[in-house]
Amino acid sequence: MSPSRPQEFRTAARPSLRQEVSEAIKSYILDNRLRPGDPLPSEAELCTALGASRSSIREAVKTLAVLDIVEVRRGHGTYVGRLSLSALVEGLAFRGLLSPEDDFRILAELTEVRELIERGMAERILATLTDEDLDALDALVDEMDERGAHDGEGFAECDRAFHRRLMEPLDNKLVSQLSLAFWDVYAIVAPHLKGISEEDEAGTIADHRAIVRAAREGDADGFVRALAGHYAPVRRRLAEARADTEARADTEAAEGDERAATA
Amino acid sequence: MSPSRPQEFRTAARPSLRQEVSEAIKSYILDNRLRPGDPLPSEAELCTALGASRSSIREAVKTLAVLDIVEVRRGHGTYVGRLSLSALVEGLAFRGLLSPEDDFRILAELTEVRELIERGMAERILATLTDEDLDALDALVDEMDERGAHDGEGFAECDRAFHRRLMEPLDNKLVSQLSLAFWDVYAIVAPHLKGISEEDEAGTIADHRAIVRAAREGDADGFVRALAGHYAPVRRRLAEARADTEARADTEAAEGDERAATA
DNA sequence: CGCCATTTGTACGTATGTATT
């Protein structure tokens, strides 16, 4: 409205060529009703078609690739992407690794959102899950049990598959993808942080069994309670680690800074 | 495990230079404990430091810019980004514009997630909102009322500000940002779709007033009911439009395809 | 198997616009 630009202004003031090219490619996809996996013109063709240099085309394509709007296969071509939430995962993961003040805050928030989604969808989940789904969930818990302590990575994979299978039957694909994306972010960030106590594998397995049991009985209240019981210890561990870090930060602050110069 | 690669394999088989550069820049930010707004080395410096050409550096920087991990101000320099959810918004918006089968499905899912988040956070919201927040919310509804029908865009902005103000006081910044991001996606996608009936402005205002009233009284149940009442008509309109589209698609399908050839 | 065409990836050089000093 006024000529004074408040720092946080839309960058679209002067659309860079790359932006234009990017929009043009998106329009191409939309106008031609392309679907994920469909091939796109090669970079050279885009150059002539859009009248831009290959550098600009490439930068635009790369930005779209980050959003999974296009997918680039080297030596093969460019295709319409799968439109996954990979960008959300990468962005949140970095935020979690960066988070200046409190490393665990983002993890706590992440866990809270996951629980929020699963609890909020509880009734819908119960109504959706088939016997087949429930059997598959039981099988996943069994597999989890077998792997147990001697395969931490496999254990995590089972946990992921469990929560995926729990949400995926829903007709709302967005929530299931979001839920899974948050799981992925957690899995990326958690290992990089120190002071987070080990996962209670036996407890996790018991929690999952309780969740399946409640679901099988169509017990919505029990289902929600089981979910709460499942997430409570995670939140507790995060809170402990957080308190630990804060205490440590205090003592370190008292000792003075010793890493001021890095460059 | 086996040499046979199942199509959906991690692309990380051979990390391209650009990927490495991208990771290197992220590591630089993390190792130096940089915060949003802090300056990054210029492209030339990154070239020498990472031993890559400008092309690779530039492409890497652009991909990070999409994720708002870095922010480039032309003629100025490169800085650590604000880590917003802009990538999520852009990705979901495109998905909404693309969605082949059902244009309104993504909007319905979006609305559902928003309601899910706000309802799931109801108690926390009530516990968090101060009198100041409530006054601000009332003021926003008043402003909404004044603008009314003669300023559709301003009306939408007020709606956005309302829901933002509702969630922002929460200590979980992730949920408030997600909620707002979904609002943004809706605002981007909705105008591009035909057949979605006009918003009931008077009803929206009344809904918002009911929400604030319940919040002021600390009435959790009433708050949740007010939210449900607020989102119900949106979902109904979406369902109507969806049914309309499906009916139209059926008749069109009977008329035959006429856009088979594009290339 | 090698060869070749296509396509993307990387590198370098140069010119231009823009913001700061």
Add this chain to the structure above:
DNA sequence: CAATACATACGTACAAATGGC
């Protein structure tokens, strides 16, 4: 205004990967 530093854009050349011959 001039100088400087930076980002933007273009063009070209070659390297590497993929698939078909």
